[in-house]
Amino acid sequence: MKFLKRLFGICETPMPGDPQSWSVQNGSVHIDLTRMPELMVPGSGVRLEGRGIDPRLLVFHGDDGQYHAIANRCTHMGRRIDTIAGSNTIQCCSVSKSTFTYDGQPVGGAAKKPVKTYPVTRDGEALTVSLSNQG
Numbered sequence: 745m746k747f748l749k750r751l752f753g754i755c756e757t758p759m760p761g762d763p764q765s766w767s768v769q770n771g772s773v774h775i776d777l778t779r780m781p782e783l784m785v786p787g788s789g790v791r792l793e794g795r796g797i798d799p800r801l802l803v804f805h806g807d808d809g810q811y812h813a814i815a816n817r818c819t820h821m822g823r824r825i826d827t828i829a830g831s832n833t834i835q836c837c838s839v840s841k842s843t844f845t846y847d848g849q850p851v852g853g854a855a856k857k858p859v860k861t862y863p864v865t866r867d868g869e870a871l872t873v874s875l876s877n878q879g
């Protein structure tokens with residue numbers, strides 16, 4: 745089943761269950777962690793898509809305890825990227841399994857170019873992803 749998901753490029757990472765857990769204003773994505781249990785544990789992540797953001801984002805809680813945001817398009821053929829808990833890396837959901845560091849650098853698989861990263865700041869239970877300042 746996992747192979748079939750990879751073949752069709754079906755990722756493991758969910759969209760947020762609570763649509764009110766995030767919003768887009770003034771070139772930034774605002775996330776209310778109290779409404780987004782998907783980001784609770786290190787190694788977890790959510791897909792943020794729509795609402796005028798381009799490119800779509802993968803926001804994740806890294807194994808390093810920090811929150812990160814990247815453009816959720818693999819630089820090989822554009823498929824979505826998943827977190828890989830316990831590996832300090834993220835990985836494309838396709839069969840070629842391009843793997844990237846948290847700062848977007850390719851370290852395995854077919855992709856040879858980095859994925860875009862975006863700065864994430866935390867203030868209490870609020871995260872802000874700045875889309876205008878590429879990290």
Ligand code: FES
Nearest residue numbers: 818820821836840
């Ligand atoms: S699209 Fe990501 S490895 Fe091919």
